[in-house]
Amino acid sequence: MADTVVSENEILLNGVFYPVKRPVQKFLASIYPGKVVVGDTTRDSNPNASPLAISDWGGGVGLFKDTSVSPQDRPWFSTASLRYKSLTLPNLPVATAASGVSGSFTIGAIATLADEVYAAFGTSVRKYDNGADSWGSSLHTLPAVATDAISDIRIGGTVYLAFAHTGGYTYFDGATWTDDTTDTKYLEFWDDKLWGIDNTGLLWLASSIGTETTDAQLPLPDGYATALFQARNAAGDVILYAGTKVGLFSHDSANKKWVRVDGVQQPVHPDGSRGAIQWRDSAYIPAGLGITKFINGTNSAVVTVVGPDRDDGVPSGKGGTIRQLVSTHNDLIAVNDATTAFDQSTRTLFATRGAGNHHGVVLPPNTGFSSLLGWDDRGWEVKWLSGSTDRAITFCIVSNAYGKYRLWWGLGGIIYYMQIPSQIVNPNEISDLPYASSAEHETSWYNIGQMEVDKLGLQLKGDTLDLSATETVIISWAINLIESFTALTTITTDGITTFTLPTTANPVGIGFEWIKFKVNLARGSTNTLTPQLVNLTLVYRKKLPVKWGFNVVLDLAKENSHGDQPEILRAAAETAIASTTLVPFLFRDDETGGSTFYVDVGPSAEFQHTGHDQRGEMQLTLTER
Incomplete structure (x- = not known):
């Protein structure tokens, strides 16, 4: 007993x-001891509750769980613009008219000449009529599907564009199209010369277009060359680099040879270095959905993992393979093709935070939503997300053609463009930037840095701007790692809107271990208007067991x-x-x-x-x- x-x-x-x-x-x-206030009170001085306040998302997407006491500046995934101190709609993507090319084809490359855009639809090259929204008739038939393009290069006093393709390259001076049979896969313009590299890794140069001289040979098998670009070397000089499936090689022009670059060597990867370029002071080297940032220095190099697959990666169905990197004024654009994602059964990813490996990658299925992702040295923003899972994104450029600073890209046989800012802007001070019709913003899961206590959500406050009957914000919540959201009433007025949880009629609060939020932004028919969410605050109570x-x-x-x-x-x-x-x-x-x-x-x-x-x-x- x-x-x-x-x-x-x-x-x-x-x-x-x-x-x-x-x-x-x-x-x-x-019970917790009473709060101590020194000096003026703050929003955390309330003796009966605590705030979880979020007003900055600029750290970029890719954080699934946030276990910090104060919320980090990163959501899990978002199609809203994260570059401002408030959430806004993203820029408006515009689908141009169908090309008129029949059958199945790939948009191999896009280029510009004299402020006009040309595209290779399969082997048919056409020019866009911006006023009529038409690609017109075929201007030239390429000998093969384009693999690369270069725009607005001046050689011998004449400005050209050129398309690379299997078996050669084709150049155009505004009047005449010329097919050259020097095998070319990628093109670059450096030292006042046109340079090309073929599928075997053989480099050539042309001081006079159409007259090529062979140069250096990559010491690698056929098909290993994945990029040709220019960047600074350790001495600070701009030289040529070749991206390959095993890392970078620098060009020794004096000795006509390629030299393997220390620090960015990698095991063979089918998409290693594909589309590598220099942006600002660094070279960016993709591999799958990962990107290595490489700063070459006199005594040492700095290598940092910065790709969209860092930390928790991206949601299933939104991963893929980076086909190309594009330099813009404000962002480095990663062209992410989700129709060529990793096959989980044959790929191994290492989950650490060390350079060269990636932490907590969420593996995508083999088919997903292609996207354009922007990196601003702080975080990743989704610039555009495809609405279909079965169309490949192929090529992208940035151009000021037709007097508008735009991204142009090909997806599933259609070319899209999007006007983007050519400088850092304040959304409150611009009136002519067109916005997309809607966006969805999904926060991280928050446990507010305390797993050991019960938490009770009491109120949710949204601070909004530029709302109306058609420019709206909807906030939803979910708890305890279950992706089932409860939507609150649509907000249509500016200022702070307070929601009692779970409802005004039943103000008992929401008990949670983890909590997350979803924000849906929408506009009406005027595409230069955007609703803004300035701040999102959860008022909650902590209670010890x-x-x-x-x-x-x-x-x-x-x-x-x-x-x-x-x-x-x-x-x-x-x-x-x-x-x-x-x-x-x-x-x-x-x-x-x-x-x-x-x-x-x-x-x-x-x-x-x-x-x-x-x-x-x-x-x-x-x-x-």
């Missing part, structure tokens, strides 16, 4: 019965019900106080042991008689832990 207390005014502590002078006082011990405390006064003036004298009881109590482990405490008649508490004993205060008189009383505080 379990120990139990049946006598009145008696307790059982650490296996010893003690008489008590008054009833046991029970109190809640698991219930632990009880007890105040007892031991009566050491008499023996207990088992005949133990005061001096024995005092010694036993001191043993309980000194215990380094929790001790059992019981004051009810309960043979099941369900009323037993395991407690720390102390602090104590004791009143003792003097001389040979062992009587006294001892005040103890017993606390569950």
